[in-house]
Amino acid sequence: MTRHTMLFLGYELRKLFANPVWPLFGIMQPVLYLVFFAPLLRSTVPGGKMTDVLAMFTPGSMMMIALFGSMFAGFGMINETRNGMLERLAVSQAWRPAIILGRLVKDVIVLVLQAILVIGIAALMGLRIGLPEMLLVLLLMAATGLFAASLSYGLALTLRDENGMSQLVQFFAMPLTLIAGLFLPVSLGPQWLQTLAKFNPLYYAVEAGRSLFRGDLSAETIPVAFALFAALTALTLVWSVRSLRNLAG
Amino acid sequence: MIIEAHDLRKTFHAKRGRGKKEEVEAVRGIDLQVERGEVFAVLGPNGAGKTTTVRMLATFTLPTSGSARVAGFDVAREAAKVRENIGYVSQAGGVDDTAPGIESLLLAARISGMSRRQAQARADELLAAFSLTEIANRPAKTLSGGQKRRFAIAVGLVNAPPLIFLDEPTTGLDPQNRANLWDEVRKLREQGTSVLLTTHYLDEADALCDRLVIVDHGRIVARGTPEELKKEVAGDVVTLRLEDTDGARQLLDAQPYVKEVRAEPGVVRAYLDDGEHGLMHMLRTLEENGLGIRSVSLERATLDDVFLKHTGRSLRDAA
Numbered sequence: 001m002t003r004h005t006m007l008f009l010g011y012e013l014r015k016l017f018a019n020p021v022w023p024l025f026g027i028m029q030p031v032l033y034l035v036f037f038a039p040l041l042r043s044t045v046p047g048g049k050m051t052d053v054l055a056m057f058t059p060g061s062m063m064m065i066a067l068f069g070s071m072f073a074g075f076g077m078i079n080e081t082r083n084g085m086l087e088r089l090a091v092s093q094a095w096r097p098a099i100i101l102g103r104l105v106k107d108v109i110v111l112v113l114q115a116i117l118v119i120g121i122a123a124l125m126g127l128r129i130g131l132p133e134m135l136l137v138l139l140l141m142a143a144t145g146l147f148a149a150s151l152s153y154g155l156a157l158t159l160r161d162e163n164g165m166s167q168l169v170q171f172f173a174m175p176l177t178l179i180a181g182l183f184l185p186v187s188l189g190p191q192w193l194q195t196l197a198k199f200n201p202l203y204y205a206v207e208a209g210r211s212l213f214r215g216d217l218s219a220e221t222i223p224v225a226f227a228l229f230a231a232l233t234a235l236t237l238v239w240s241v242r243s244l245r246n247l248a249g
Numbered sequence: 250m251i252i253e254a255h256d257l258r259k260t261f262h263a264k265r266g267r268g269k270k271e272e273v274e275a276v277r278g279i280d281l282q283v284e285r286g287e288v289f290a291v292l293g294p295n296g297a298g299k300t301t302t303v304r305m306l307a308t309f310t311l312p313t314s315g316s317a318r319v320a321g322f323d324v325a326r327e328a329a330k331v332r333e334n335i336g337y338v339s340q341a342g343g344v345d346d347t348a349p350g351i352e353s354l355l356l357a358a359r360i361s362g363m364s365r366r367q368a369q370a371r372a373d374e375l376l377a378a379f380s381l382t383e384i385a386n387r388p389a390k391t392l393s394g395g396q397k398r399r400f401a402i403a404v405g406l407v408n409a410p411p412l413i414f415l416d417e418p419t420t421g422l423d424p425q426n427r428a429n430l431w432d433e434v435r436k437l438r439e440q441g442t443s444v445l446l447t448t449h450y451l452d453e454a455d456a457l458c459d460r461l462v463i464v465d466h467g468r469i470v471a472r473g474t475p476e477e478l479k480k481e482v483a484g485d486v487v488t489l490r491l492e493d494t495d496g497a498r499q500l501l502d503a504q505p506y507v508k509e510v511r512a513e514p515g516v517v518r519a520y521l522d523d524g525e526h527g528l529m530h531m532l533r534t535l536e537e538n539g540l541g542i543r544s545v546s547l548e549r550a551t552l553d554d555v556f557l558k559h560t561g562r563s564l565r566d567a568a
Binding site for chain 2: 004007008011014015018076079080082083084085086087088089090091092093094248
């Protein structure tokens with residue numbers, strides 16, 4: 001089982017290294033936000049210090065790649081439902097969950113590398129963060145990415161349609177990010193928005209990220225976010241592996 | 250016996266609009282016995298249930314009812330064992346477009362349990378056998394249809410299975426590549442690999458297979474060797490083009506040397522065992538009765554005539 005997962009992971013990584021420019025495009029968006037948008041936020045934090053702005057904004061921009069980047073992870077698989085690749089793998093000796101797990105691990109590795117780059121750029125701009133906090137932030141981001149990516153594979157295998165999938169992802173991603181307070185904390189907003197945000201799992205991830213960047217390890221959003229995303233990931237993962245089975249009709 | 254299937258059936262439930270469900274009986278009771286070392290063809294028009302049948306035998310799809318043993322194992326209960334003993338090349342091929350072909354080959358080899366070194370050795374062997382060595386490292390999307398198909402078959406053979414399924418192996422290939430692929434299939438038989446292939450090409454089934462079944466609407470309508478099946482119809486076919494098809498049919502039906510007559514508007518096909526002699530009689534009889542013909546041709550009976558006999562329509566029209 002592990003062997004097959006590693007085989008698929010190795011296969012995906014080799015493909016990635018053969019063409020490593022695409023993940024760089026993926027981090028352009030958060031980097032642009034950091035450089036051009038974060039400075040505008042100085043008036044929203046007390047004292048207006050860039051360090052505080054970055055501590056508030058960087059977690060949001062990281063969750064952005066965790067969510068947006070990973071929600072599209074399944075796109076490539078839609079083609080594989082048609083070109084016979086998944087059909088062939090399904091009747092090979094491969095342990096079926098490994099087909100998805102191998103890809104998921106690759107997605108998370110790429111995501112963590114991207115996140116380290118984003119934190120590096122934020123650090124150049126003045127962000128300060130301790131090592132344990134940083135590791136926890138990366139772990140939290142990996143969990144978010146794992147959830148979003150397995151959701152994406154499930155969607156890809158269920159819809160099997162690029163157009164439908166891109167519409168659906170946009171449809172869900174936009175409100176989720178707005179209601180999570182990705183760019184500005186929802187605590188700045190009215191009560192109804194804050195109440196609404198409590199029903200959005202991404203809100204806990206962003207808030208937990210902000211607490212970690214502030215060095216506040218005791219914030220209760222941190223365990224909540226980890227528990228939430230562990231549970232959600234388990235659900236979407238099972239769903240995506242089952243969708244693989246349903247391919248046969 | 251490498252394949253033994255009894256009364257295989259598959260019904261799909263397709264959603265049609267809100268709340269409406271449509272049942273599609275893709276396969277309606279198929280019995281198959283394929284011997285070891287045999288090239289066996291499933292011939293039929295598009296939509297006859299060929300792919301669904303192969304998918305059930307290859308453990309991709311579970312049968313709705315019926316049972317099948319492949320390489321000695323039950324397709325439903327011992328799918329993992331079946332998978333160790335088969336190669337499966339789907340119609341779409343299944344070679345990863347976004348990577349060089351060798352990568353698909355190596356991954357498949359490793360999945361089947363080989364070490365890195367064994368996988369490399371097996372890949373080299375197959376690349377050489379299918380003349381793919383030179384293009385092994387090219388991205389698969391830049392390959393031609395024939396090259397891709399050869400890669401797909403090489404991948405299917407990676408674990409040296411005793412049985413390989415080829416679903417429509419030559420659909421979309423040009424005549425040159427088709428002929429090459431036929432040679433590959435013949436080589437497989439020489440090496441003792443059993444092959445089950447589906448096709449809607451008559452000449453392909455005729456040229457390649459030891460035995461075949463003809464399927465239509467999910468059922469087997471005829472089975473046997475190509476020679477047996479054709480003999481069942483007649484040795485030769487005389488095709489006449491003329492105005493009075495009804496008159497000609499009645500007249501020819503009465504001739505003792507004619508086995509069967511079929512008429513379509515403007516065309517009459519007469520089946521007879523000894524065409525060279527029969528044709529002379531036939532032309533004389535038609536002339537004596539004042540039936541003018543526009544053209545005449547004499548051919549050996551093909552599997553299309555077999556299909557026509559069993560289904561009442563030509564395979565070319567059925568597709």
